[in-house]
Amino acid sequence: MTGTNASSIQPVVVLQNLVKFFGRFAALRDISDSFAPGRLYVIVGDNGAGKSTLLRVVAGLMQPSQGFVKLLGAKPAREVANRVGYMGHAPLLYDELDGMENLCYFAGLYGLDDEGVCRRAMEQVGLDPQLERRVGQYSQGMRQRLSLARAVLHDPELMLLDEPFSNVDVHSAQEMAAILGRVRDRGKTIFVVTHQAPLVEAVADEFVQMAAGQIVSRKPMTRSAQPVSTVAGEPL
Amino acid sequence: MSSMSVTRATLMKDLRMEWRSKDAINSMLFFSLLVVVIFSFAFNPTAEESRLIAGGLIWVAFLFAAVVALNQTWARELRNQVLDAYRVSPAPPNALFLAKALGNFLFVAVLEVLMAPLFVVFYQLRSVGPLWQLVVVALLGTWALVVNGTFFAAMSIRTRNREIMLPLILFPISIPALLAMVDSTTGILTGEFSPDFWIKLLLVYDVIFTAVCLLLFESVLNAE
Numbered sequence: 001m002t003g004t005n006a007s008s009i010q011p012v013v014v015l016q017n018l019v020k021f022f023g024r025f026a027a028l029r030d031i032s033d034s035f036a037p038g039r040l041y042v043i044v045g046d047n048g049a050g051k052s053t054l055l056r057v058v059a060g061l062m063q064p065s066q067g068f069v070k071l072l073g074a075k076p077a078r079e080v081a082n083r084v085g086y087m088g089h090a091p092l093l094y095d096e097l098d099g100m101e102n103l104c105y106f107a108g109l110y111g112l113d114d115e116g117v118c119r120r121a122m123e124q125v126g127l128d129p130q131l132e133r134r135v136g137q138y139s140q141g142m143r144q145r146l147s148l149a150r151a152v153l154h155d156p157e158l159m160l161l162d163e164p165f166s167n168v169d170v171h172s173a174q175e176m177a178a179i180l181g182r183v184r185d186r187g188k189t190i191f192v193v194t195h196q197a198p199l200v201e202a203v204a205d206e207f208v209q210m211a212a213g214q215i216v217s218r219k220p221m222t223r224s225a226q227p228v229s230t231v232a233g234e235p236l
Numbered sequence: 237m238s239s240m241s242v243t244r245a246t247l248m249k250d251l252r253m254e255w256r257s258k259d260a261i262n263s264m265l266f267f268s269l270l271v272v273v274i275f276s277f278a279f280n281p282t283a284e285e286s287r288l289i290a291g292g293l294i295w296v297a298f299l300f301a302a303v304v305a306l307n308q309t310w311a312r313e314l315r316n317q318v319l320d321a322y323r324v325s326p327a328p329p330n331a332l333f334l335a336k337a338l339g340n341f342l343f344v345a346v347l348e349v350l351m352a353p354l355f356v357v358f359y360q361l362r363s364v365g366p367l368w369q370l371v372v373v374a375l376l377g378t379w380a381l382v383v384n385g386t387f388f389a390a391m392s393i394r395t396r397n398r399e400i401m402l403p404l405i406l407f408p409i410s411i412p413a414l415l416a417m418v419d420s421t422t423g424i425l426t427g428e429f430s431p432d433f434w435i436k437l438l439l440v441y442d443v444i445f446t447a448v449c450l451l452l453f454e455s456v457l458n459a460e
Contacts, residue, residue: 059324062460081326090317096253108245109325150321 010073012037012158012189013058017067020053020213027053028064029213035191037157040184042200043193045210051193052089054210055160058191059086072157082110085156089163091147095136099146100129103153110154121149125179141172148176152183159183159190165199173199239331246335253312254343260305264347267304271297272351276358286359291421294355295414298348299381303403305343306385309336310393319457329454333386337449340382348374364427373420373431376438380413380445387449390456413441 011034020028027050035041043051056062058069060078072080086092093102103118119129125145135143144164151159161180165173173196181203184190192200197207201221209217254260275293279285313319322332355361363370385406392401420434 061320061323063458078326081324084324086320086324088317088320090320092318092321093316094249094253094312094318095315096256096312097249101249101252105245105249106321106325109242109322109327111241111326113241 009036011035011070012072013191014070015054015058015067016070018054018057018064018069019066020050020057020062021065027213028057030067031213031215032067033215033218035189037189038184038187039205040180040190040192040200040203041206041208042197042204043191043208043210044195044197049210050213051210052162053213055086055162055191055193059084059160061086082154083157085151085154085159087147087151087159087161087164089166091135091143092150093135093143093146096134098132098134099127099138099149102135102146103150106150107153112154117153121153122146124152125149126175140167141169144168145172145176148179157188159188161190161192163193163195165194165196170199177203239328239334242327242331243335243338246332247338250309250312250335250339251342254339260308260343261346263304263308264301264343265350268297268301268347268351269354271300272354272358281359283360283362286361287364287425288422290355290359290361290425291418293359294421295377295417297351298344298378299407299410299414301347302340302344302381302385303406305340306382306389306406307399307402309340309386310389314393323457329457330450332457333390333450333453336390337379337383337386340386341378344378344382345374348378361425363425365424365431367424369424369431369435370421372435373417373424373438376435376442377413377417379442380417380438381410383442383446383449384409384413387445387453387456390453391459394459413438416441 013035015031015033018028018031019026029050031054043054045051053062057064058071060069060071060076060081068075072083074080094105097105099122100115100118103121104115107113107118122129125148127142127145127149135146138146144167148161148164151161164176164180168176177200180190180192180200184203184205192204194200204221206221207219208215209219271293279289281289310319313322385402388405388409389398389402392398392405395401416434416438420431420438423429423431423434
């Protein structure tokens with residue numbers, strides 16, 4: 001799909017006059033935009049530009065002060081919660097549990113009782129499901145991978161990822177970016193907030209630049225015809 | 237996904253985490269033990285005096301000890317912002333509340349079972365009234381403490397001084413329940429008056445506050 005015909009397709013995220021105040025400070029200022037499905041959007045901008053706030057509002061973790069968000073055709077995010085995956089800046093995992101225990105608990109929240117789902121999610125991000133080490137003893141890179149596994153566990157149509165590559169070594173980050181590319185190739189829509197834009201350049205469809213609580217530019221990328229799965233080696 | 241299955245999964249997860257860390261149960265036990273020993277040495281009551289003061293002593297000790305567990309309940313969910321993972325999921329908020337309240341109920345119940353023999357020994361307690369009524373009071377009273385405590389602990393998690401905030405909100409609202417617990421326990425231990433009225437009051441208190449907490453929890457969970 002290209003940026004030119006995207007407008008004819010039902011958008012997956014619609015932002016209408018979105019405003020978010022923290023006290024008297026406006027973190028988001030009257031954002032109206034829409035995003036087509038099946039694309040990987042990379043949201044970039046300086047600290048305080050409103051990237052994470054935008055993602056949290058879209059995820060339904062924050063209520064906008066004005067305006068609304070329409071996700072997958074529904075207004076309250078809660079209605080489509082089982083079709084959305086969110087990865088926060090923090091890992092959103094229990095340190096006292098091991099990887100499989102974490103994933104199986106969160107799978108239960110989405111009505112998935114099959115342990116195989118958790119095992120596959122761990123393998124998908126390159127972690128060993130047999131590993132009995134507690135998450136508190138994981139390296140930062142392993143935590144981020146497990147956090148990504150938690151976000152994709154229920155095979156969401158829309159994924160919102162806040163700084164997925166923070167504190168991750170370059171090799172792991174590249175592998176994670178390749179995983180995201182493969183997930184996008186399966187028709188999922190992905191939003192990635194990051195300060196490490198070069199890491200996702202190879203897989204990104206569009207760069208969304210934010211500044212002072214507004215979307216100031218959108219730059220579609222031209223990707224090579226080569227499937228992204230070859231970047232990391234094995235296909236998903 | 238049913239509310240019941242989420243409640244069960246969350247409860248099992250909390251029990252597993254508590255089994256591994258023993259944070260809540262150890263703190264509660266240590267605190268209660270101190271209260272039993274210090275009060276016993278400070279007042280050195282006779283068996284007769286013990287029956288009169290034990291109701292108050294037991295429940296105040298459990299109330300203060302429960303606050304320790306209640307503060308732990310949500311602290312686990314705040315570490316790594318795990319609560320956000322629950323909030324973005326389609327799981328019903330009330331299932332989380334019920335699991336937390338049931339978990340706290342079990343922790344405090346275990347504490348009561350472990351501490352009861354010590355109270356009997358240190359205060360030479362012997363019940364004049366029927367013991368089964370004490371069990372009923374313990375069950376209803378413990379639920380009264382934990383259902384409000386779980387709710388107000390959730391309310392105070394985003395405040396700066398949440399360890400102080402919780403007792404400040406919880407204790408005043410627990411006064412009717414505490415009064416019922418103390419008077420019914422004293423009534424059973426001394427056999428001087430019937431605890432029926434106080435037990436009924438405790439039951440009504442439990443029903444009302446459980447319903448109110450369940451109704452309001454979603455707003456508390458999603459408050460910014």
